[in-house]
Amino acid sequence: MSALTYEVKDPKSPVAVWLRTTFPNHKEIQAGYRMAAGTARILPSLAVAAGTQGAAIDWWLRMLVDSAVPIDLPLTGLRLRRVPCVRAGLELLHDLGGLDGDGGVRRVDPTRFAGRPDEWWARVCYALALLVELYRAPSVDGSRLTRLAPDARCADLLALANDDEVADLIAMRDLAREHLLPALSPGPVTTGLTFEGSTDLAADADLIARGVLVDFKASQGRPRADGTRAAGLARTKLDQLLGYALMDYSDVFGLHTVAIYAIRFGHYAAWPITEV
Structure with missing residues:
Protein backbone atom coordinates (compact mmCIF):
# COMPACT_ATOMS: atom_id res chain seq x y z
CA MET A 1 0.00 0.00 0.00
CA LEU A 46 26.54 20.58 8.98
CA ALA A 47 26.93 17.82 11.59
CA VAL A 48 23.14 17.47 11.89
CA ALA A 49 21.40 14.74 9.87
CA ALA A 50 18.43 16.75 8.64
CA GLY A 51 15.98 13.92 7.92
CA THR A 52 16.38 12.12 11.22
CA GLN A 53 16.47 15.43 13.06
CA GLY A 54 13.08 16.43 11.65
CA ALA A 55 11.54 13.18 12.83
CA ALA A 56 13.22 13.52 16.24
CA ILE A 57 11.78 16.97 16.94
CA ASP A 58 8.36 15.67 15.86
CA TRP A 59 8.64 13.10 18.65
CA TRP A 60 9.65 15.72 21.20
CA LEU A 61 6.76 18.01 20.28
CA ARG A 62 4.36 15.09 20.69
CA MET A 63 5.86 14.38 24.10
CA LEU A 64 5.25 18.02 25.09
CA VAL A 65 1.53 18.01 24.40
CA ASP A 66 0.24 14.43 24.67
CA SER A 67 -0.03 12.36 27.86
CA ALA A 68 -0.49 9.12 25.89
CA VAL A 69 1.98 8.97 22.99
CA PRO A 70 1.72 5.86 20.75
CA ILE A 71 4.97 3.99 20.02
CA ASP A 72 3.59 1.62 17.38
CA LEU A 73 5.85 2.85 14.57
CA PRO A 74 9.25 2.36 16.28
CA LEU A 75 8.09 -1.05 17.49
CA THR A 76 6.95 -1.99 13.98
CA GLY A 77 10.35 -0.90 12.64
CA LEU A 78 12.15 -3.17 15.09
CA ARG A 79 9.96 -6.10 14.12
CA LEU A 80 10.24 -5.43 10.39
CA ARG A 81 14.01 -5.34 9.87
CA ARG A 82 16.82 -7.70 10.81
CA VAL A 83 19.13 -5.24 12.55
CA PRO A 84 21.57 -5.63 15.45
CA CYS A 85 19.85 -2.97 17.55
CA VAL A 86 16.74 -4.98 18.46
CA ARG A 87 17.75 -5.53 22.08
CA ALA A 88 18.64 -1.87 22.59
CA GLY A 89 15.45 -0.66 20.90
CA LEU A 90 13.15 -2.91 22.90
CA GLU A 91 14.93 -1.87 26.09
CA LEU A 92 14.29 1.79 25.28
CA LEU A 93 10.58 1.20 24.58
CA HIS A 94 10.27 -0.83 27.78
CA ASP A 95 12.03 1.87 29.83
CA LEU A 96 9.62 4.46 28.44
CA GLY A 97 6.67 2.34 29.54
CA GLY A 98 5.63 1.46 26.00
CA LEU A 99 6.07 -2.28 26.56
CA ASP A 100 5.04 -4.29 29.59
CA GLY A 101 6.74 -7.42 30.88
CA ASP A 102 4.62 -9.65 28.65
CA GLY A 103 5.37 -7.70 25.47
CA GLY A 104 2.06 -5.83 25.50
CA VAL A 105 2.09 -2.41 23.83
CA ARG A 106 1.03 0.68 25.77
CA ARG A 107 1.07 4.40 25.11
CA VAL A 108 3.89 6.38 26.69
CA ASP A 109 3.10 8.95 29.39
CA PRO A 110 5.82 11.63 29.14
CA THR A 111 4.82 13.18 32.47
CA ARG A 112 6.48 10.21 34.21
CA PHE A 113 9.84 11.59 33.02
CA ALA A 114 9.25 15.28 33.68
CA GLY A 115 12.40 15.56 35.78
CA ARG A 116 14.75 14.16 33.15
CA PRO A 117 17.34 16.56 31.68
CA ASP A 118 16.95 18.08 28.23
CA GLU A 119 19.84 16.04 26.82
CA TRP A 120 18.09 12.80 27.80
CA TRP A 121 14.89 13.88 26.08
CA ALA A 122 16.79 14.91 22.93
CA ARG A 123 18.60 11.58 22.74
CA VAL A 124 15.44 9.57 23.38
CA CYS A 125 13.56 11.36 20.62
CA TYR A 126 16.47 10.94 18.22
CA ALA A 127 16.56 7.22 18.99
CA LEU A 128 12.81 6.92 18.35
CA ALA A 129 13.29 8.67 15.01
CA LEU A 130 16.01 6.18 14.04
CA LEU A 131 13.74 3.26 14.93
CA VAL A 132 10.90 4.66 12.82
CA GLU A 133 13.30 4.85 9.87
CA LEU A 134 13.45 1.04 10.05
CA TYR A 135 9.77 1.15 9.09
CA ARG A 136 9.70 4.06 6.67
CA ALA A 137 13.03 4.04 4.82
CA PRO A 138 13.45 1.81 1.74
CA SER A 139 16.95 0.92 2.95
CA VAL A 140 18.77 1.23 6.27
CA ASP A 141 22.26 0.40 4.97
CA GLY A 142 23.59 3.79 6.07
CA SER A 143 21.66 4.02 9.33
CA ARG A 144 23.54 4.72 12.53
CA LEU A 145 21.65 1.79 14.01
CA THR A 146 23.96 -0.54 12.07
CA ARG A 147 26.83 0.67 14.27
CA LEU A 148 25.32 -1.16 17.22
CA ALA A 149 26.31 -4.70 18.13
CA PRO A 150 23.65 -7.31 18.95
CA ASP A 151 24.49 -7.00 22.65
CA ALA A 152 24.16 -3.18 22.63
CA ARG A 153 22.04 -1.65 25.35
CA CYS A 154 19.72 1.33 25.55
CA ALA A 155 22.59 3.64 26.56
CA ASP A 156 24.42 2.75 23.33
CA LEU A 157 21.32 3.62 21.32
CA LEU A 158 20.95 6.97 23.07
CA ALA A 159 24.58 7.79 22.33
CA LEU A 160 23.99 7.78 18.55
CA ALA A 161 22.84 11.43 18.47
CA ASN A 162 25.82 13.79 18.30
CA ASP A 163 26.24 16.92 20.43
CA ASP A 164 25.20 19.29 17.62
CA GLU A 165 21.98 17.35 17.12
CA VAL A 166 21.22 17.43 20.83
CA ALA A 167 21.78 21.20 21.02
CA ASP A 168 19.68 21.79 17.88
CA LEU A 169 16.79 19.72 19.25
CA ILE A 170 16.81 21.60 22.54
CA ALA A 171 16.73 24.94 20.70
CA MET A 172 13.75 23.85 18.58
CA ARG A 173 11.96 22.57 21.69
CA ASP A 174 12.48 25.92 23.41
CA LEU A 175 11.05 27.78 20.41
CA ALA A 176 8.02 25.47 20.35
CA ARG A 177 7.28 26.19 23.99
CA GLU A 178 7.13 29.86 23.08
CA HIS A 179 5.19 29.69 19.83
CA LEU A 180 3.41 26.33 19.44
CA LEU A 181 2.03 25.55 22.89
CA PRO A 182 0.16 28.88 23.33
CA ALA A 183 -1.42 28.43 19.88
Missing part, protein backbone atom coordinates in the same frame (compact mmCIF):
# COMPACT_ATOMS: atom_id res chain seq x y z
CA SER A 2 1.29 3.43 -0.93
CA ALA A 3 1.52 6.40 1.45
CA LEU A 4 -0.07 9.84 1.15
CA THR A 5 3.29 11.60 1.47
CA TYR A 6 4.67 9.68 -1.54
CA GLU A 7 1.55 10.18 -3.65
CA VAL A 8 1.41 13.97 -3.28
CA LYS A 9 5.08 14.27 -4.31
CA ASP A 10 4.40 12.54 -7.63
CA PRO A 11 2.63 15.01 -9.95
CA LYS A 12 1.43 12.09 -12.10
CA SER A 13 -0.13 10.24 -9.17
CA PRO A 14 -3.95 10.05 -9.41
CA VAL A 15 -4.08 11.38 -5.85
CA ALA A 16 -1.98 14.46 -6.69
CA VAL A 17 -3.80 15.04 -9.97
CA TRP A 18 -7.21 14.89 -8.29
CA LEU A 19 -6.21 17.20 -5.43
CA ARG A 20 -4.65 19.82 -7.71
CA THR A 21 -7.54 19.70 -10.15
CA THR A 22 -10.22 19.86 -7.46
CA PHE A 23 -8.45 22.52 -5.37
CA PRO A 24 -6.42 24.64 -7.83
CA ASN A 25 -6.28 27.97 -5.98
CA HIS A 26 -3.26 27.68 -3.68
CA LYS A 27 -1.11 30.72 -4.45
CA GLU A 28 -2.86 33.12 -2.07
CA ILE A 29 -2.37 30.75 0.87
CA GLN A 30 1.28 30.20 -0.07
CA ALA A 31 2.00 33.91 -0.33
CA GLY A 32 0.37 34.70 3.00
CA TYR A 33 2.28 31.92 4.70
CA ARG A 34 5.66 33.04 3.33
CA MET A 35 5.12 36.61 4.42
CA ALA A 36 3.96 35.72 7.94
CA ALA A 37 6.63 33.08 8.64
CA GLY A 38 9.58 35.35 7.89
CA THR A 39 13.09 33.91 8.18
CA ALA A 40 14.36 30.83 9.99
CA ARG A 41 15.30 31.41 13.63
CA ILE A 42 17.19 28.16 14.19
CA LEU A 43 19.50 26.61 11.61
CA PRO A 44 21.45 23.37 12.10
CA SER A 45 25.16 22.83 11.71
CA LEU A 184 -3.03 25.07 20.66
CA SER A 185 -6.63 24.97 21.78
CA PRO A 186 -6.99 23.90 25.43
CA GLY A 187 -8.28 20.39 25.94
CA PRO A 188 -7.39 16.84 24.88
CA VAL A 189 -4.62 16.36 22.33
CA THR A 190 -4.04 13.23 20.25
CA THR A 191 -0.78 12.53 18.40
CA GLY A 192 0.51 9.97 15.92
CA LEU A 193 -2.99 9.05 14.83
CA THR A 194 -4.33 7.40 11.72
CA PHE A 195 -7.56 7.99 9.79
CA GLU A 196 -10.34 5.82 8.46
CA GLY A 197 -8.78 6.31 5.03
CA SER A 198 -5.39 5.10 6.24
CA THR A 199 -6.50 1.59 5.32
CA ASP A 200 -6.60 2.76 1.69
CA LEU A 201 -3.53 5.03 1.72
CA ALA A 202 -1.02 4.99 4.57
CA ALA A 203 -1.14 8.25 6.52
CA ASP A 204 -0.55 9.28 10.11
CA ALA A 205 -0.90 12.85 11.36
CA ASP A 206 1.23 14.64 13.92
CA LEU A 207 -1.44 16.16 16.16
CA ILE A 208 -5.15 16.90 16.50
CA ALA A 209 -6.40 19.25 19.21
CA ARG A 210 -10.16 19.90 19.43
CA GLY A 211 -10.81 19.69 15.70
CA VAL A 212 -7.53 21.34 14.65
CA LEU A 213 -5.12 19.16 12.69
CA VAL A 214 -1.53 20.36 13.07
CA ASP A 215 1.34 19.16 10.87
CA PHE A 216 4.93 19.77 11.98
CA LYS A 217 7.48 20.90 9.40
CA ALA A 218 11.21 21.14 10.21
CA SER A 219 12.36 22.48 6.83
CA GLN A 220 15.14 25.08 6.84
CA GLY A 221 13.45 27.05 4.06
CA ARG A 222 15.00 28.56 0.93
CA PRO A 223 18.45 30.26 1.10
CA ARG A 224 18.65 34.00 0.50
CA ALA A 225 21.56 36.07 -0.76
CA ASP A 226 22.08 37.57 2.72
CA GLY A 227 22.58 34.13 4.27
CA THR A 228 19.13 33.89 5.87
CA ARG A 229 16.50 31.36 4.89
CA ALA A 230 12.95 32.16 3.87
CA ALA A 231 9.90 30.02 4.58
CA GLY A 232 8.18 28.24 1.76
CA LEU A 233 4.94 26.28 1.50
CA ALA A 234 5.12 23.80 -1.35
CA ARG A 235 1.93 22.63 -3.01
CA THR A 236 2.78 19.11 -1.80
CA LYS A 237 2.49 20.28 1.82
CA LEU A 238 -0.97 21.71 1.18
CA ASP A 239 -1.98 18.50 -0.57
CA GLN A 240 -0.85 16.55 2.48
CA LEU A 241 -3.08 18.66 4.75
CA LEU A 242 -6.02 18.27 2.38
CA GLY A 243 -5.40 14.55 2.18
CA TYR A 244 -5.44 14.15 5.95
CA ALA A 245 -8.70 16.05 6.28
CA LEU A 246 -10.40 14.14 3.46
CA MET A 247 -9.24 10.74 4.77
CA ASP A 248 -11.32 11.30 7.91
CA TYR A 249 -14.20 9.82 5.90
CA SER A 250 -16.80 9.69 8.70
CA ASP A 251 -15.68 12.94 10.37
CA VAL A 252 -14.54 11.01 13.44
CA PHE A 253 -12.23 13.83 14.51
CA GLY A 254 -14.63 16.68 13.72
CA LEU A 255 -11.90 18.57 11.89
CA HIS A 256 -12.66 22.22 11.18
CA THR A 257 -9.14 23.67 10.84
CA VAL A 258 -5.78 22.57 9.43
CA ALA A 259 -2.51 24.08 10.56
CA ILE A 260 1.24 23.94 10.06
CA TYR A 261 3.83 24.61 12.72
CA ALA A 262 7.12 25.56 11.02
CA ILE A 263 9.51 24.33 13.68
CA ARG A 264 12.65 26.24 12.72
CA PHE A 265 10.69 29.45 12.14
CA GLY A 266 8.59 29.31 15.29
CA HIS A 267 5.58 30.03 13.08
CA TYR A 268 2.09 28.60 13.56
CA ALA A 269 -0.30 29.04 10.62
CA ALA A 270 -3.91 27.83 10.68
CA TRP A 271 -6.70 27.88 8.08
CA PRO A 272 -10.37 26.88 8.32
CA ILE A 273 -10.86 23.78 6.17
CA THR A 274 -13.62 25.50 4.21
CA GLU A 275 -11.16 28.25 3.27
CA VAL A 276 -8.47 25.79 2.17
